[in-house]
Amino acid sequence: MATNAEIAGRFEEFADLLEADDVEYKPRAYRRAAENIQAHPVPIADRIEDGDEEILDEIDGVGDAISSKVVEYVETGSIEELEELRAELPIDIADITRIEGVGPKTAGKLYRELGIETLDDLEAAAEASEIQAVKGFGPKTEENIRDGIEFAREVGQRQLLGEARPLADDVLAFLEGLEAVERCEVAGSIRRWRATIGDVDALVATDAGEEVIESFVDWDSVDAEIESGPEKASIRVGEIRVDLRVVVPGEFGSALQYFTGSKDHNVALRNYAIDREMKLNEYGAFDVSDLEDAETGQRVGDRVAGETEAGMYDALGLPWIPPELREDRGEIEAAANGDLPELVAREDIRGDLHSHTEWSDGNTSIEAMIDAAAEMGYEFYGVADHAEGPGIVGGMGLPDTEILEQVEAIREVAAAADIEVFAGIEANVDAEGEIGLSKEVIDALDVIVASTHSALDQDAETATERLITAVENPAVDVLGHPSGRMLNERSGLDFDATALGSAAAEHGTALEVNSNPRRLDLWGSAVQAALEEGAPISINTDAHQPSTLEYMRWGVHTARRGWAEPADVINTWELEDLREFLH
Template sequence: MATNAEIAGRFEEFADLLAADDVEYKPRAYRRAAENIQAHPVPIGDRVEAGDEQILEEIDGVGDAIASKVVEYVETGSIEELEELREELPIDIADITRIEGVGPKTAGKLYRELGVQTLDDLEEAAEAGEIREIKGFGPKTEENIREGIEFAREVGQRHLLGEGRPLADDVLAFLESLEAVERCEVAGSIRRWRETIGDVDVLVGTEVGEDVIESFVDWESVDSEIESGPEKASVRVGEIRVDLRVVVPEEFGSALQYFTGSKDHNVRLRNYAIARDMKLNEYGAFDVSTVDDPESDQRVGERVAGETEAGMYEALGLPWIPPELREDRGEIAAAESGDLPDLITRDDIRGDLHTHTEWSDGNTSIEAMVDAAAALDYEFYGVADHAEGPGIVGGMGLSDTEILEQIEQVREAAAASEIAVFAGIEANVDADGEIGLTDEVIEALDVIVASPHSALDQDAGTATERLVRAIENPAVDVLGHPSGRLLNERSGLEFDARRLGEAAAEHNTALEINANPRRLDLWGSAVQAALEEGAPISVNTDAHQPSTLEYMRWGVHTARRGWAEPADVINTWALEDLREFLH
């Protein structure tokens, strides 16, 4: 089965190779189609396989030509035109363009000038000083490319949470349908909701493990079997590896705790146990106070817990610790002292303050986006299309005149809606921390999200002061995606999160967790540091169409990784309190 992410990935590659070949216009159309396919709420591959090709007519940006390619890919596993492009430009385009500053056009030029096809080729050319000799490059560009190769190699081995978690949900749904499965849950980094994952880890409690494994490797969604045995199996679904482990039901809780991790959390917890004459492992919690050699066997001592995960913590006198907190950032000490946070949930969210429409680079009208927000039972919703400024691709930012015109339309949409609708803008934080809006525009707006989109290679000190200046600007309500990173594509700005938190607390400016799964910016540790300084947080989707309002799921779990409680997040506040904050 071709997943939405897999199909979208082919059109992203199409766009990159066309851009590398200096083709105009087409790449943008393919990227738009890829984004909408990725975000579509229905599994497109399943529907096309079942003969329902009309599903493609529902997807904005998917015309007849692209639709025929989707059908071709679902039916054959390849697209002839894409294969021809790959032969013409045999470039590992996804790997090479992960290097900051190396886009498809640059990758194409490096191939034509130096024959660069892979990261190894690129590294060899950089080490030999060949890149600086190409017109328009130079020593500085060559050095930046050389330094970015290690990052590109590292991220190339990981998948976005937004790609892995939907697959994990499908795996769980399949396993839960098996009569032999008594309990099942994801484990590893995906259960801790890390922004990227290596693979999907799944744990099953069953008395007939071999039957479950046989059913798992025969699942219709599996593309290939990597390995299988009596207790575990690994398969590949699309581009993602899925690892299944089966245990007896009475050891499910201890195995779930052990395989969820993180490694640092588990080491800290085991040491906590040792100090109390206890032994923890994947088989249970054991009282070893009367045992001469606790390391003589995995199951030595009196087993006091293991059937449930909560019991593993209770055996140590601790409350259950939510998976998102298990990163060894003080969670065990907080559990011991009774100070674990009451974490935010998706149900606490009352609205979204950073979204886009067709006025800039979104795909839908203001009215349609407002209706979609109302359908989520939100109490408020904010339009924040791009203003003109550095880093906005394709001239999609709005001029002052256009902003004022849009505000009028937002007011009309608000008058027709049952929810509060804020007229906002996403202003650009330039290299000096300025946002480039006139007083007239600032006065007319309800909410200003200020985000960096350019100069993302500044050093940490310069970047921190730049972002602090934006936070200190009395017009700015929310500092949007502070690092400007794109996961697996560019690392973005480094900064002192505590310094940002101090400034945000002092100037009543919210720091954004951008819930787009390609960003998740801020991330858990940065959120935690900012909250410790008293900063308010805002969780926003940066949605460009109605379906991507569902990105809020990723943002909420990222907030949980940062120890955020509902009161810390302005999206949970009562409308009158939010209005006061924005004013």
């Protein structure tokens, strides 16, 4: 059964191919529809298959024409008009546009001029110096394309956390409903909340493994069975592979620890165990102090743990280590010393300081966004629409005069709101680190989020200096999505997170963990480096409509990967402390 993410992906492809074909206006409408379908909280295909097509009327940007295509896709697995467009432009548009600087229009031009359809075609043309001969291109562009091909191939094999985790939740809900399942959990990189994952791994404790496997491959949501056996099976749901492994209940904890990883964490933990005459593997924790050297095997020794994951760590005298920390970045030493952080949790978040409305590129009104934030139980909320500047899609940024008008509009709505509302702006950090706002505008605002949207190909030294210049600006409260990366699309700026964290700590500027699942920027290791320098962190959604305020889930887990505690995150602070920080 098609997921919301899968349906949205078809309309993203539609938009890309239309743009590649030089069609105006329609691509933006399709992208807006795709974003809203992706964010819709209810599985659309389920409702349509139950005969409830009216659910599409609830989705902003989905009119009659797009609705009919959604229904067509759910019912048939394809969209005739999209298939015709694919035949007209047989381009692997998703792969090719993952190369930074190659958008749909460029892909379309390269197809028309050189017949380029795939990454292999593109690589061959670049190696033969054919691209620089096309009008509008040159040797530097060709070099950049050549350099980006490896990155495009690598990310093309991974799924966004925000697309895969909802499926993982559905998998768990299905498995928990099976009578033969005693316990189940996801494992692998998705349990560690990595920004991208290869596939969804699930683990089940049961004494009826073959029965569970049979039910799993017969699940209604399965699009294809890849393989199955008595202990494991693999299926495909939409474009995502799901691997299931079944174990006996007494080995569930050890298997969960083993298959969660990471590999580096497990190697370090096994070495820690060896030093204490212990052995760890997927079958349990074993005391091997009395074994003869000749005795080998996975289950040899005195088994002292394995039923629970916490027991595996306890057998080594360690507290349970949260999955987000298991990357071999000092977590075992911290556990041994009693220094593991008390990680920030979703319930610690009191508000969101970076979101958008219809004043720039958002989809709804100021009032609707504030109401949605209040319904989430937030104590405060910040509107931060785009200011004018380079890199803003479609020129949707506000000039100074409109920013001042919006501040008045925000104040008017805020007067009747049940929560504290901050009037903000998302300013643009130019190539030199300046934000380009007038003093009058700066004085009128409560919060300024400064973000990079252009010149994202700078070298690391230049990028670091640029970002430090921005955080040193006394007007800037939060440095938004510092690298400017878009997962599976562009790598963004490379910079020294330690140096940036030090500057942010010195000047009282928060570094953002942008919760949009296409960004998750800062990422775990960068958050950890910044926190070690004393920098404050702000977790924000960059929401463009009420439903995407739920992106906070991804940002919180990303901050947890960086060892963030509640006190490190300004969104958890009391209002009085937050106001003092912002002013």
